[in-house]
Amino acid sequence: MIRWSRLRGLVLSPRREWAAIAAAESPSLSRSLALMVLPWLLVLAYGAMLGGPLLPVLEQSPVFMQRPDGSQVQIGVMTRGRTGGLLTSLGGIAGTLAWVALQRAMILRSATRHLAAPDGVAALKLTLHAFVPVWIALVLVPLTPLLFLPAAIHAVVLTYLGAPMLLPPHQGQEKRFGRSVAFGTVLFGLVTIGGAVAAALGLASVVLG
Numbered sequence: 001m002i003r004w005s006r007l008r009g010l011v012l013s014p015r016r017e018w019a020a021i022a023a024a025e026s027p028s029l030s031r032s033l034a035l036m037v038l039p040w041l042l043v044l045a046y047g048a049m050l051g052g053p054l055l056p057v058l059e060q061s062p063v064f065m066q067r068p069d070g071s072q073v074q075i076g077v078m079t080r081g082r083t084g085g086l087l088t089s090l091g092g093i094a095g096t097l098a099w100v101a102l103q104r105a106m107i108l109r110s111a112t113r114h115l116a117a118p119d120g121v122a123a124l125k126l127t128l129h130a131f132v133p134v135w136i137a138l139v140l141v142p143l144t145p146l147l148f149l150p151a152a153i154h155a156v157v158l159t160y161l162g163a164p165m166l167l168p169p170h171q172g173q174e175k176r177f178g179r180s181v182a183f184g185t186v187l188f189g190l191v192t193i194g195g196a197v198a199a200a201l202g203l204a205s206v207v208l209g
Helices: 004-012 014-023 029-049 085-113 120-130 132-140 145-166 174-208
Strands: 057-066 072-082
Touching (some): 004 014, 004 120, 004 132, 014 145, 085 120, 085 145, 085 174, 120 132, 120 145, 132 145, 145 174
């Protein structure tokens, strides 16, 4: 598990912290799994506390129109589909794990292009540590949604700074390598958001018929 002191270092002094991370053992995916899964389990818990459905469900509510005399008459029924907390959480967990694997692969491809050693362990270190602010923001999003965007931007900056330190490229290629990985990270983020929106819309159309 990533320590609080490491999280503080990544936020306040990222260059120095990346140097320490480069010399440390890589966190295993199994040990870091709890941090990646926790936000989605909290989504499930928040939904349950607010009385949300666990499984996909269609909810119907009457639609009324007010008459000139002030009375109301029902003119129809509005149907709304809800995905359910369990499906949302499982989808989020699967998406997170897939994203970690794709991000690591992207880093390794970029490392090869810039003559850096294709170190899979270092690429996993970079992926897991750079996005700790995002995992923390996901935990806090139901309380403070505005934290997510600054956390995502900081994760891109951490990726830019950490890539050439964990996977040293050919001399003179450090900044280009960092920019390449940061650009790939932004692109993956946009694709992930677009995919999530498309999946939500598709699921809603299926649920609503």
